[in-house]
Amino acid sequence: MKTYTGATLLRTLLERQGIHTIAGIPGGAILPFYDALHGSRIRHVLARHEQGAGFIAQGMARVTGHAAVCVATSGPGATNLLTAIADARLDSVPLVAITGQVPQPLIGTDAFQEVDTYGLTLPITKHNFLVRSAAELLEVVPLAFQLAESGRPGPVLIDVPKDVLNARIDVAGLPERGHRTSVAWCPDEPIEQLATLLVGCERPVLYLGGGVIGAGAAELARTLAQRLNAPVVATLMALGAMEHDDPLFMGMLGMHGGKGTNLLLQEADLVLAVGARFDDRATGKVAEFCPRAMIAHIDIDRAEIGKIKTTALGLQGDAADILRRLVAQLPDAPARPAWRRRAMDLKVKHPLHCPAPAHHPLHPLNVIRELGRQLPEDAIVTTDVGQHQMWVAQAYPFRQPRTLLTSGGLGTMGFGLPAAIGAALAAPDRRVVCVSGDGSILMNVQELATLAELQLPVAIVLFNNSNLGLVRQQQELFYGGRYEASRFAHAPDFAAVARAFGLRGVRLDREGDPLAQLAAALAERGPCLIDVPIDDQANVYPMVPPGAANLQTITAPELELATAHE
Amino acid sequence: MAPALEPSHGHAAKAVLELRVRNHPGTMSHITGLFARRAFNLEAIACAPVGDGATSAMLLLVANEPRLEQVVRQLERLYDVLSVRPRSDLTPEFFTRWIHDGGER
Ligand SMILES: Cc1ncc(C[n+]2csc(CCOP(=O)(O)OP(=O)(O)O)c2C)c(N)n1
Numbered sequence: 052m053k054t055y056t057g058a059t060l061l062r063t064l065l066e067r068q069g070i071h072t073i074a075g076i077p078g079g080a081i082l083p084f085y086d087a088l089h090g091s092r093i094r095h096v097l098a099r100h101e102q103g104a105g106f107i108a109q110g111m112a113r114v115t116g117h118a119a120v121c122v123a124t125s126g127p128g129a130t131n132l133l134t135a136i137a138d139a140r141l142d143s144v145p146l147v148a149i150t151g152q153v154p155q156p157l158i159g160t161d162a163f164q165e166v167d168t169y170g171l172t173l174p175i176t177k178h179n180f181l182v183r184s185a186a187e188l189l190e191v192v193p194l195a196f197q198l199a200e201s202g203r204p205g206p207v208l209i210d211v212p213k214d215v216l217n218a219r220i221d222v223a224g225l226p227e228r229g230h231r232t233s234v235a236w237c238p239d240e241p242i243e244q245l246a247t248l249l250v251g252c253e254r255p256v257l258y259l260g261g262g263v264i265g266a267g268a269a270e271l272a273r274t275l276a277q278r279l280n281a282p283v284v285a286t287l288m289a290l291g292a293m294e295h296d297d298p299l300f301m302g303m304l305g306m307h308g309g310k311g312t313n314l315l316l317q318e319a320d321l322v323l324a325v326g327a328r329f330d331d332r333a334t335g336k337v338a339e340f341c342p343r344a345m346i347a348h349i350d351i352d353r354a355e356i357g358k359i360k361t362t363a364l365g366l367q368g369d370a371a372d373i374l375r376r377l378v379a380q381l382p383d384a385p386a387r388p389a390w391r392r393r394a395m396d397l398k399v400k401h402p403l404h405c406p407a408p409a410h411h412p413l414h415p416l417n418v419i420r421e422l423g424r425q426l427p428e429d430a431i432v433t434t435d436v437g438q439h440q441m442w443v444a445q446a447y448p449f450r451q452p453r454t455l456l457t458s459g460g461l462g463t464m465g466f467g468l469p470a471a472i473g474a475a476l477a478a479p480d481r482r483v484v485c486v487s488g489d490g491s492i493l494m495n496v497q498e499l500a501t502l503a504e505l506q507l508p509v510a511i512v513l514f515n516n517s518n519l520g521l522v523r524q525q526q527e528l529f530y531g532g533r534y535e536a537s538r539f540a541h542a543p544d545f546a547a548v549a550r551a552f553g554l555r556g557v558r559l560d561r562e563g564d565p566l567a568q569l570a571a572a573l574a575e576r577g578p579c580l581i582d583v584p585i586d587d588q589a590n591v592y593p594m595v596p597p598g599a600a601n602l603q604t605i606t607a608p609e610l611e612l613a614t615a616h617e
Numbered sequence: 618m619a620p621a622l623e624p625s626h627g628h629a630a631k632a633v634l635e636l637r638v639r640n641h642p643g644t645m646s647h648i649t650g651l652f653a654r655r656a657f658n659l660e661a662i663a664c665a666p667v668g669d670g671a672t673s674a675m676l677l678l679v680a681n682e683p684r685l686e687q688v689v690r691q692l693e694r695l696y697d698v699l700s701v702r703p704r705s706d707l708t709p710e711f712f713t714r715w716i717h718d719g720g721e722r
Pocket of ligand 1: 437492
């Protein structure tokens with residue numbers, strides 16, 4: 052029998068869970084837990100805003116695939132975490148968020164810093180708990196980790212009233228740590244049916260989503276593509292599953308996907324979606340997505356199968372397990388020379404348009420490609436949200452799963468910097484780069500202080516266009532050029548901001564050789580911010596207008612003209 | 618696996634679902650929240666504890682439209698929901714019998 056307080060029990064259960072780093076900010080209701088952390092082997096990273104703590108934890112979780120922990124106090128601490136929790140839900144990231152709550156006798160009295168965290172997080176968590184006694188922690192903590200990591204991963208919240216943290220409890224034995232439970236096993240029959248469909252069809256396409264990476268099935272997806280001689284398209288969340296220059300890889304589909312990629316899907320007669328959820332940014336107008344194709348869908352979450360598009364064959368289960376068994380079933384694949392040639396033709400005919408680096412070194416795509424040249428293959432790239440995010444998706448040479456960390460579902464500006472800090476904490480030997488915009492960086496700029504304190508090898512590459520660029524682009528294309536609230540009339544000196552926080556700050560000079568300056572800045576050790584002045588009119592092309600079919604691509608006007616005159 | 622969603626007897630537009638759920642204060646919020654979030658109308662609820670009270674049985678009266686299948690799958694995804702099955706033997710009247718139609722009082 053050992054005596055704990057709720058707080059020391061919570062700490063002990065986290066330690067037993069194998070958690071070694073957590074991110075958070077203390078405050079009244081959660082203070083007993085912080086007191087219990089004193090002297091613990093758990094390292095606490097003090098963020099400067101709870102949203103930062105949430106995204107630091109997400110960065111750790113996205114790199115490792117294991118649940119990571121963030122902590123906040125009641126009231127404003129909890130509400131500040133909400134965006135990071137909602138973000139984790141939409142991108143299926145395993146997260147355990149722990150919040151302090153006012154003592155139980157005060158719940159419901161509008162006490163100081165009381166907010167209904169349980170109610171607020173109902174629709175944005177996979178599951179949530181309001182803990183009512185210290186004894187409940189014994190069950191709730193392992194269960195929270197089990198739920199966060201099992202099946203389709205997601206965020207779980209544990210709200211702990213202060214009196215529960217302070218309560219004394221005698222514990223005879225500690226519970227097993229919570230771990231991932233196995234997924235419902237997919238029977239053989241649908242796998243056999245899928246194999247028959249895949250062998251029998253003429254124009255198959257593999258449509259990979261983030262679930263492929265979540266399931267650790269990237270390698271198997273590559274094998275399947277080769278076996279079938281089937282071209283592969285990826286969502287934003289699946290970038291890295293295939294090597295960017297694999298001859299079968301057609302790149303990202305959807306709103307900012309390649310025109311050839313979207314055209315290919317129009318011609319496919321069978322589309323096999325793996326761990327993808329037919330998000331509107333990927334499908335465009337659903338009625339016109341893959342109009343000639345029969346859809347087969349492998350997903351861990353049965354609710355995703357048939358949610359958006361009628362599916363001829365749905366297979367629920369672990370993508371790695373299903374793909375392994377599928378590949379084992381497949382006879383030597385049909386060669387499909389015509390279909391492969393068609394895919395290759397579309398790829399060659401619709402390249403990403405980009406001026407030569409010598410003429411326009413600071414064209415965003417050239418900067419991204421230079422980053423790709425300078426960084427090692429296993430470097431982790433985080434992004435914020437906007438044009439820069441799409442340029443990264445289009446042009447960065449991803450080669451490995453979990454090397455792109457980006458807010459895909461919620462599209463949260465402010466994700467990039469704290470996620471990069473989390474990534475660097477989880478992968479201490481790797482290079483981490485956060486590609487951001489001058490709008491997004493300010494949404495969690497306070498985390499520069501956290502970064503300076505931790506001295507992690509994170510470089511922030513800031514695409515500075517003095518605009519909320521993606522908003523400006525939409526206003527140009529769809530709102531008659533009425534630029535309401537998208538231009539920044541005043542711009543901070545970002546390199547100086549970084550220096551003020553204690554980081555190296557560099558601004559590339561258009562007049563010199565900016566790409567060489569970029570390489571030099573990246574070569575130096577330690578964290579830094581590199582301010583890259585880009586053209587404030589540059590747009591992301593191709594673009595499918597929101598709500599339109601993926602065929603209705605808008606391509607770069609001036610480049611269109613140039614090719615028309617050739 | 619998916620329960621066959623036959624219309625409730627004689628009421629093609631309505632379906633009755635029976636849920637087994639964990640019995641604790643947040644369960645009802647999880648379920649009603651899901652319906653609100655997916656903009657799916659929940660017309661009536663009846664709920665009572667079963668056995669020692671660790672679980673409850675819940676009956677839901679819902680519109681029987683094509684999206685119902687999706688809502689059932691979403692319900693099955695909730696941790697507190699242990700099972701979902703259709704009760705085609707029950708009619709919507711089951712939910713209204715107790716109302717005294719006495720008009721103004
Ligand atoms: C928190 C949040 N608020 C608003 C938006 C809407 N939004 C999407 S992109 C964008 C502009 C982003 O600007 P910036 O970070 O400078 O990137 P750029 O598009 O210029 O590369 C905005 C405001 C969002 N995605 N997230």
